[in-house]
Amino acid sequence: MDARQLKYFSCIVECASVSMASRQLNVAQPALSQQIARLELEVGAPLLIRSNRGVTATAKGLALYRQAKFILRQFDRALLAAQETRDEVSGRVVLGLPPTTNCQLGVPIVERLQRSHPGIILNIVESLSGNLQAQAFAGELDLAVLFSPEAIPDWRHVPLLSEELFFVHAPDTRLLPQEVDGITLAEIADVPLLLPSSTHGLRRRIDIEFERLDLRVRPVAEIDSLSVLMQCVSRGVGATIKPRSALNVHGKANAGQWNAIPIIDCRLERTNYLYSRPTEESSEASEVVMQEIRALISDLVGESKWQGVRMI
Numbered sequence: 001m002d003a004r005q006l007k008y009f010s011c012i013v014e015c016a017s018v019s020m021a022s023r024q025l026n027v028a029q030p031a032l033s034q035q036i037a038r039l040e041l042e043v044g045a046p047l048l049i050r051s052n053r054g055v056t057a058t059a060k061g062l063a064l065y066r067q068a069k070f071i072l073r074q075f076d077r078a079l080l081a082a083q084e085t086r087d088e089v090s091g092r093v094v095l096g097l098p099p100t101t102n103c104q105l106g107v108p109i110v111e112r113l114q115r116s117h118p119g120i121i122l123n124i125v126e127s128l129s130g131n132l133q134a135q136a137f138a139g140e141l142d143l144a145v146l147f148s149p150e151a152i153p154d155w156r157h158v159p160l161l162s163e164e165l166f167f168v169h170a171p172d173t174r175l176l177p178q179e180v181d182g183i184t185l186a187e188i189a190d191v192p193l194l195l196p197s198s199t200h201g202l203r204r205r206i207d208i209e210f211e212r213l214d215l216r217v218r219p220v221a222e223i224d225s226l227s228v229l230m231q232c233v234s235r236g237v238g239a240t241i242k243p244r245s246a247l248n249v250h251g252k253a254n255a256g257q258w259n260a261i262p263i264i265d266c267r268l269e270r271t272n273y274l275y276s277r278p279t280e281e282s283s284e285a286s287e288v289v290m291q292e293i294r295a296l297i298s299d300l301v302g303e304s305k306w307q308g309v310r311m312i
Helices: 003-015 018-026 029-043 059-083 101-115 130-136 185-187 201-212 226-234 246-247 252-257 284-302
Strands: 050-051 054-056 092-097 119-128 143-146 155-169 240-243 259-261 269-276 309-311
Touching: 003 018, 003 029, 003 054, 003 252, 018 029, 054 059, 059 092, 059 155, 092 101, 092 130, 092 284, 101 119, 101 226, 101 246, 101 284, 119 284, 130 143, 143 185, 143 284, 155 226, 155 284, 201 240, 201 269, 226 246, 240 246, 246 252, 246 259, 259 284, 269 284, 284 309
Parallel strands: 092 119, 092 143
Antiparallel strands: 050 054, 143 269, 155 240, 155 259, 155 269, 155 309
């Protein structure tokens, strides 16, 4: 088994097609199939299931794919380390951020690292927390911000901060009287709501609180795109429940498109946790990025640039 075989195998799994992987790798299909056959012979079991609809990994194949992604990333890191001649921390770090967290952290952490550690190449992946969990399990991430203390059992995690959730609406709509500085969940239940789908962690948190008060959530639409959801809110289609960081989805200059009203009969909060690989799998660059994220959050909260949160 060598790195080339693992690279070929990973590409086939991701493409779900030998022919598509062949084009992407610029390797003839017969040669590609021959390498996979050798890999299966060495493992002693089938790794791929071929059908008219494409190629899928067997259970053993999926286990190998997850490890292969990690091994290939280590090869890339070793190459970068060998190429780097300066006496500074270097390497590639893949950071997974949920959309609302990315609104607040994405640009500042890129700028901060460019100033303090230019040798680190930061790759930010924005996705829903459930998708980030899957990517972490697949070996595609080095760090991730998630909202559960049990999201990735084998990884290290530390709490960063707790975000308060607000009732968010467009100022020029008639969903609420003009001078309102607080709202109850019962009042929110009578407003047309735009919420993420039930697979979204934030939605589950909202549903639990409504159920506690024997209220039902009836959204007029379920939208898993933060940008689309907030645009619909700004156009008066409905209101939503989000942390204040969501107001920065189109940049802080446009945050005035929405009002964030406190929910006064309960405290809806969610905790942000920073996840990282086990110590033996983590690179020096990843450890530096972790430290910089925590320092950045402390600065943002201390300077009131991240509102509606409390440090933990």
